[in-house]
Amino acid sequence: MDTTPATRASFSLPSLIAIVAAIGSFMNGxxxxxxxxxxxxxxxxxxxxxxxxxxxxxxxxxTFGIGAGLIGILAAVIKASMYLFS
Incomplete structure (x- = not known):
């Protein structure tokens, strides 16, 4: 019989950083x-x-952080082009 206590899976710090950075990318220049x-x-x-x-x-x-990061790059390029061509 296995007597080791079951550990609960936890979120990794990189996954949390990814989602916060992705959301932050839309809120900045x-x-x-x-x-x-x-x-x-x-x-x-x-x-x-x-x-x-x-x-x-x-x-x-x-995965959501990666996708939002890719969209964030597109948004940053659009923001920069709007600034350059206005």
């Missing part, structure tokens, strides 16, 4: 928004890899 979008993608990839471990959660949040 073109330059800082682009930086936050890249951070969201980077930490989202790390979060997805870490979520493969049974003791970690956050795969869906990390």
């Amino acid at each position: 073109a330059t800082f928004g682009l930086i936050l979008a890249i951070v969201a993608i980077f930490f989202g990839i790390i979060g997805v890899v870490l979520s493969l471990a049974p003791s970690k959660r956050g795969g869906v949040i990390s």
Whole structure:
């Protein structure tokens, strides 16, 4: 009989950073928004890899962070082009 206590899976820090950075990328200007979008993608990839471990959660949040980061890059490019061409 296994007497080890069951541990509850927890969210990984990179997955939380990814989602916060992705949301922050939409709330800032073109330059800082682009930086936050890249951070969201980077930490989202790390979060997805870490979520493969049974003791970690956050795969869906990390994937959402990656997708929102990609949209954030597009939004930053549009913001920058609107600034340049106005």
